[in-house]
């Protein structure tokens with residue numbers, strides 16, 4: 001499937017329905033949930049009614065071979081409110097981790113448990129980060145040890161979306177200390193399992209409608225069936241890890257690159273915030289008058305907005321490219337997932353900050369949503385890998401590529417024999433063009449017109 005910016009009819013409709021949901025249901029209540037820092041259950045119910053809260057919906061979007069459905073949906077939803085958006089899509093992040101690790105039977109068991117159904121909603125959480133190790137996932141200290149046919153999990157997790165209130169917690173834990181980050185495995189811990197404690201709900205700067213928590217695991221017992229991927233896959237993974245460790249090979253950027261494929265999802269969320277702020281503040285600058293004219297007439301106001309519009313579009317292209325790569329299995333050799341997350345999150349922060357500046361005092365108070373968007377956007381340079389971590393992934397990839405040309409040079413080309421012989425830029429085509437030009441005075445007009453038709457750029 002080649003990379004194509006034209007949406008399909010289904011994608012167009014999806015983006016339209018997601019935008020309507022964001023505009024009619026999410027935006028009107030966003031400020032209230034933010035102020036009260038309360039979980040938006042009624043909005044989740046409405047999302048479920050509209051088909052936006054179900055495992056099949058997200059599996060379908062992840063499976064879209066163009067890669068564009070998921071980022072399009074995310075951008076529209078998060079245009080409404082990032083806090084509520086996170087509450088809606090958090091189970092999809094857990095589902096994505098389950099999808100990468102689980103057996104098909106485990107997927108069938110746990111995917112419905114992550115979402116529930118309208119009227120009986122369920123929640124899911126992905127618990128990786130710990131108080132001592134967010135960026136450095138090699139430093140995770142939560143352990144899982146085998147006890148007969150069960151696993152016993154002990155540890156401490158921090159900043160966990162839906163933590164403690166979720167029906168399904170996907171938890172990573174070290175099963176073999178000596179293998180470092182390669183000795184980790186993912187487990188499902190159902191909500192309410194004895195020993196799983198919600199220590200506290202965290203009080204956040206932004207994205208306050210989402211629930212984020214500190215968790216403790218004390219002797220949490222889960223059956224062997226809750227080890228994602230199962231015993232054989234774990235044994236195989238550990239054996240391979242031992243070979244690497246005993247062989248003294250470096251672990252490279254594998255750990256930091258683990259989330260490369262999910263980063264476009266998060267980047268698209270940041271783009272939703274950035275776009276919301278740019279649209280809002282452009283309208284404001286068109287109407288707000290100072291010194292007898294709309295403030296947008298000042299280049300001091302309009303040029304920064306022009307730069308941000310350019311960066312938002314560039315970040316969207318990076319995001320869609322990374323999403324297309326994930327969908328079509330193109331390897332992320334140059335840190336393309338990190339590039340989109342870095343560009344999108346930083347432009348979201350810069351756009352929302354500029355929105356406040358452009359609105360002056362009105363931007364600084366809660367009468368307008370831009371101060372909230374600024375607080376929301378800041379999360380995006382921190383979670384799913386901080387900006388510094390994205391730069392590490394990209395620079396490691398740069399170093400490993402050692403001067404390799406850009407990605408498109410390495411991609412398997414498309415096109416048939418006619419394209420190979422007479423495609424644009426081929427020597428045969430150039431020869432024909434030159435011959436036609438040389439013969440322009442000798443060849444009858446209609447024949448010349450025909451030749452020019454073949455050579456001219458395509459017209460719509």
Ligand SMILES: Cc1cc2nc3c(=O)[nH]c(=O)nc-3n(C[C@H](O)[C@H](O)[C@H](O)COP(=O)(O)OP(=O)(O)OC[C@H]3O[C@@H](n4cnc5c(N)ncnc54)[C@H](O)[C@@H]3O)c2cc1C
Nearest residue numbers: 126127128129133134135159160161382383384385386388
């Ligand atoms: C609201 C919120 C929601 C979250 N949701 C989840 C969730 O659902 N599940 C989950 O598992 N986690 C979640 N996280 C955790 C998040 O992923 C981590 O906070 C993040 O990875 C950063 O880890 P840290 O906070 O420990 O920072 P640290 O790793 O301690 O980093 C501190 C600073 O040092 C920098 N730094 C670290 N190492 C380097 C280096 N080698 N070179 C240069 N700079 C470096 C970092 O970039 C950062 O600026 C969430 C966090 C927040 C705030």
